[in-house]
Amino acid sequence: MPRRTATMLASTLVFIALLCAGVFLKVPYAEMSPGPTVNTLGSADGEPVLDISGHKTYPTTGHLNMTTVRVTGADYRMNLLEAVYGWVAHDNVVVPHDTLYPNGKTEEESTQENAEEFSQSQESAKVAALRELKMPVKARVVVSSVVKGSPSQNKLHAGDVIRAVDGTAVKQPEDVARLVVKHKPGEDVVFTVVPADEAAAAEKAGKEPTGTEKVTVPTVKAEDDGRAIVGIQAGTDHTFPFEIDINLADVGGPSAGLMFALGIVDKLTSDDLTGGRFVAGTGTIDDSGKVGPIGGIEMKLVGARNAGAEYFLTPSDNCASAVSDIPDGLTLVKVDTIADARKSLAKINSGATADLPSCSAS
Incomplete structure (x- = not known):
């Protein structure tokens, strides 16, 4: 066999071997890419x-x-070729698998967690929007979740309104843990609660729930530090002066909070927040209207610009990452609160865009 032919054959075999390795060799990475955008006003x-x-x-x-x-699913394993393509593709980001699914988290667990965060973001968006408009919102401490197999299982239920612990009234979720840990493991705690079904009926009617009952729950020792626990997570629920429904499926996580809140404000006020402009954005929001950072900001910028956005409301803590690669034609607007966002939207509406707070790398 001529040397040239042998060299070509060897090169071809090496290429085929590398290609097969790239296809069949699984690597511990996952991929993030721009997802759809949704107009909260639409x-x-x-x-x-x-x-x-x-x-x-x-x-x-x-x-x-x-x-x-x-994002790719928890059970999906990228091959080497996909990872390389993701690294060189401008609109995709390849990250270690554990970044998206830490501690062996399954896809089902991740989906459940994202759904809970999304639900909480909707609640906080409503609260923040109404408080921004100086509308009354009543808050109450509730059982957010009950740990399976804990002393509270079948005694307390998610949605129960906690009025008092051992006769001491509670006003904030942290009051519950503070009162429980006063006990030694094995001692009983007496909760004064409004059952979840009665609370839900009262909320639907726009009334404050009543009709309390006492529930005794034994404490156990926490595995990490030995403190007394009962196996619940306390949170906050609200009664709104009118009904606000957010209808959006197949979305998870907390990052839509800011845009939901702004959409609610826009619908409840005669001021046209956008002036017809295309504004996109992201950011968590808490009950006080403070905007927090999110993940995947680079992907969200690309998705927003692809959809036609001209301006992007950016949490200040995401600014440094966002400015590293801004899509052409997209202006980043830094926000820390819902009030900041409203002021910036007013400037966009009036054309005073030179005064918009901008993101910087620092």
């Missing part, structure tokens, strides 16, 4: 994303789009 699957009843609403224009990120 509709999804034939329903308004924000449906408000029992209070006057106003026409809106333009876009206030929430943004999302697509």
